[in-house]
Amino acid sequence: MNWENLLSLKRYGDTKKRLRIEQNPTRSGFEVDFDRIIFSSAFRNLQDKTQVVPFSKTDFVHTRLTHSLEVSVVGRSLGRIVGQQLLKKYPELITSYGYNSNDFGAIVAAASLAHDIGNPPFGHSGEKAIGDFFSTGNGKIYKDCLTEIEYQDLSQFEGNANGLKILMESKPGIVGGLRISYATLGAFTKYPKASIPIRPSSHVADKKFGFFQEQQHDFFEVAGNLGTLKNNNKILRHPLAYLVEAADDICYTLIDFEDGINLGWISEDYALEYLINLVRDRIDSKKYKTLSTKKDRLSYLRALSINTLILEVSEIFMNNELEILSGKFKDSLIKKSKYKAQMEDIINLSILKIYQAPEVIDKELKGYQVINRLLDVFVGATIRNSKNLATAFDNLSLSCLPKNLINYDSDNTYKILLNVSSFIASLTDGKALEWYKKMS
Numbered sequence: 001m002n003w004e005n006l007l008s009l010k011r012y013g014d015t016k017k018r019l020r021i022e023q024n025p026t027r028s029g030f031e032v033d034f035d036r037i038i039f040s041s042a043f044r045n046l047q048d049k050t051q052v053v054p055f056s057k058t059d060f061v062h063t064r065l066t067h068s069l070e071v072s073v074v075g076r077s078l079g080r081i082v083g084q085q086l087l088k089k090y091p092e093l094i095t096s097y098g099y100n101s102n103d104f105g106a107i108v109a110a111a112s113l114a115h116d117i118g119n120p121p122f123g124h125s126g127e128k129a130i131g132d133f134f135s136t137g138n139g140k141i142y143k144d145c146l147t148e149i150e151y152q153d154l155s156q157f158e159g160n161a162n163g164l165k166i167l168m169e170s171k172p173g174i175v176g177g178l179r180i181s182y183a184t185l186g187a188f189t190k191y192p193k194a195s196i197p198i199r200p201s202s203h204v205a206d207k208k209f210g211f212f213q214e215q216q217h218d219f220f221e222v223a224g225n226l227g228t229l230k231n232n233n234k235i236l237r238h239p240l241a242y243l244v245e246a247a248d249d250i251c252y253t254l255i256d257f258e259d260g261i262n263l264g265w266i267s268e269d270y271a272l273e274y275l276i277n278l279v280r281d282r283i284d285s286k287k288y289k290t291l292s293t294k295k296d297r298l299s300y301l302r303a304l305s306i307n308t309l310i311l312e313v314s315e316i317f318m319n320n321e322l323e324i325l326s327g328k329f330k331d332s333l334i335k336k337s338k339y340k341a342q343m344e345d346i347i348n349l350s351i352l353k354i355y356q357a358p359e360v361i362d363k364e365l366k367g368y369q370v371i372n373r374l375l376d377v378f379v380g381a382t383i384r385n386s387k388n389l390a391t392a393f394d395n396l397s398l399s400c401l402p403k404n405l406i407n408y409d410s411d412n413t414y415k416i417l418l419n420v421s422s423f424i425a426s427l428t429d430g431k432a433l434e435w436y437k438k439m440s
Contacts, residue, residue, distance in 0.1 A: 001325045003090055005227035006238060007099060007107070008183050012168065012176025012218070021098030030106035033184040034072075037114045040178060042166050043068070046116060048428035050123040050367070062259055064116045070255060074306060075112030075247035080105035081314040082243060086321070104240070110180070111187035111244045118163025120425035121432045122367025129371035130157040130421050138376050142383075142417060150414040152195040153212045154421060160191055161212045162425050168218055186226045186238030189219070190245050193235065203330045204245075205237040214418060236327035239317075246313045246333040249343075254305055257346050260354040261298060268294045274349065275301035278342040282308050312337055370436040371424060377439050378420050386416060400435065 009018035009029040018029060037043055046064035062070075083104025086093070093099045120126030133139040135155035143151050153161070167185060168177045180188075191210035193199070199206055211219045223229035228236045257274075260266040272294070276283065282304060291297045313333045320336070323329040334343060354360065378401060381394035390398065401423065424432070 001227050001236060001239065001327070003086065003093055004097060005225070006183060006186065006240070007093070007097075007103065008181065008186075008225050010182045010225055011179045012170075013179070018181075019097070020103065021096075023098075025098075025100070028103055028106060029181050030103055030110060030184060033110040033180045034106060034113060036178045036180065037110055037117070037167075040117075040166075042117050042426060043114070045426060045428050048430050049116075049119065049121055050126075050429055062255055064119060067251060067255065068113055068116050071115060071244075071247045071251045072109045072113040074250055074310060075244055076105040076109035077310050078105075078243040078247055078314055078317075079108030079240065081310070082317050085314070085318050089321075107181075107183050107187050108240050108243045108247070110184045111240065112247045114163060114167060114180075114184075114188055115190075115244055115248055116159070116163070118161070118166055118422075118425065119159040120157075120162075120371065121427050121429040122364060122371065125364035125367045126371050126425070126432075127157060127159050129368045130375065130425065131155050133372055133375045133379075134417070137372060139379060139417070142413060145413045146417075147213075147414075149194060149196040149213050150418075153214075153414075154417055156195055156209070157421060157425075158191075158195070158209055159425070160189075160208060160210050161195075161215070162422055164189060164211050164219065165215055165422060166426075168215055182222045182225050183238075183240075185219075185222050186228060187240035187244055189238065190241045192219075192223065192228065192237055192241075204332050204335075205241075212418060214415065230327075239321070239324045242317060242324060242329070242333050243313070246309075246317075249332060249334045250306060250309045250313070253343055253346055253350070254302055256354060257350050258298065258302055260350060263354075265357055266349065266353045268298065272297060272301060274342070274346050275305055277345070278339055279304045279308050309334075309337070309339065312339065367429070367432075370432050373436055373439055374424050374427075374432060375421065378424065379417060382416050382420050383413070386412075397439070 007020070009020060009023070011018070011029070020028065023029060043065075046068055049064040080101050083101035086104065087099065087101060120130060122129075131154070134142070134151070134157070139154070146154070164185070166177065167180050167188065170176055189210045191205055191208040193206060193209050194211060194213065194216055195209040220229060220233075220235075223235045226238060228238055230236065257266070257271065261268055261271045275298070279301060283301075288297065288300065291300055316333045316336050317324070320329050334340065337343065377397050381390060381397040382401070384390045384394055385398055401420075427435070
């Protein structure tokens with residue numbers, strides 16, 4: 001891989017290269033990517049989607065929206081710092097192509113902003129509910145109508161792949177989806193592989209899959225342009241995807257922890273001790289002692305922790321840049337951090353006190369039931385409608401769906417099932433719960 005290709009400004013439908021040197025120096029195509037994502041309806045829906053605590057009425061608990069904004073801010077800093085170092089190492093990126101350090105920041109910020117855009121309501125419980133509907137629930141009856149990889153897409157439904165579908169999928173009058181630059185699409189795709197072959201591997205990029213069969217052809221075009229597609233059809237992870245992943249790791253570890261403290265599920269004194277262990281080398285003891293409230297001390301330690309990790313992750317990236325470019329770097333950047341043990345301590349406490357809290361488990365169970373019921377109604381109605389067998393209840397249910405979901409021929413079973421699943425995944429927590437109550 002080389003950086004000139006990896007920074008491609010090309011978009012779906014372009015017949016020739018877009019050159020950075022010909023673009024506005026202060027508003028590049030990468031900045032446009034960010035704007036297109038933030039103004040999209042899929043992104044706005046994140047304001048009522050669970051980060052950790054479903055149906056939370058507490059205004060200081062993070063949603064997918066606030067989490068995504070924070071990940072984007074951290075990602076922007078990571079991209080700019082790394083970009084500055086890369087431009088020193090490869091000055092031709094400036095002199096011959098016109099790139100600047102803000103371009104790297106804009107790519108990582110846009111990809112980070114979109115990193116959760118495909119996640120269903122109710123957090124990972126919603127994602128699991130969609131997969132289980134097809135693997136063990138009523139949706140299993142469609143297995144024989146699908147190819148192996150089509151069934152795998154559905155039975156292991158993946159929010160990351162659904163996010164790429166949202167960014168890339170053409171619709172009537174909307175060719176190429178949001179028409180995001182190839183560089184940002186590459187950075188967004190942390191797991192550049194299909195659902196099959198599974199390829200068990202220790203490489204972090206193989207942990208999940210990143211695109212559905214429906215998007216494979218278009219993503220291969222993106223990967224070919226970026227230079228990440230190899231001769232054996234294996235796609236290497238875009239180097240900037242490591243920074244998107246690190247930004248997410250930093251934020252969910254520290255911010256979920258902060259939510260747990262604010263909810264009173266984790267003792268503040270206990271929590272402050274964990275954060276102090278993370279920033280012991282950088283803390284300004286005099287400043288810390290002047291902070292009179294626990295809230296202010298928590299805010300200071302969280303900000304210092306994020307800054308500490310941003311600087312260290314940037315250094316880790318540059319120290320391993322050649323290995324990353326070759327596709328041989330197998331771990332997340334955080335895993336190589338000297339603060340790995342402190343981060344794991346925070347995560348382990350969060351699992352015990354937050355992710356496994358009775359309130360979270362109870363609401364995730366409710367979310368699981370909601371998703372399962374909506375899929376049962378809408379999948380059944382859409383399939384029967386495609387075969388001209390819709391019941392009166394089916395017709396009432398179909399009136400709730402966008403028209404493009406119910407106009408497929410009967411031989412497009414995979415597209416029907418995938419599009420209905422993606423539509424359910426697009427719902428907010430509140431809307432899904434409202435429809436569940438009506439359907440039940």
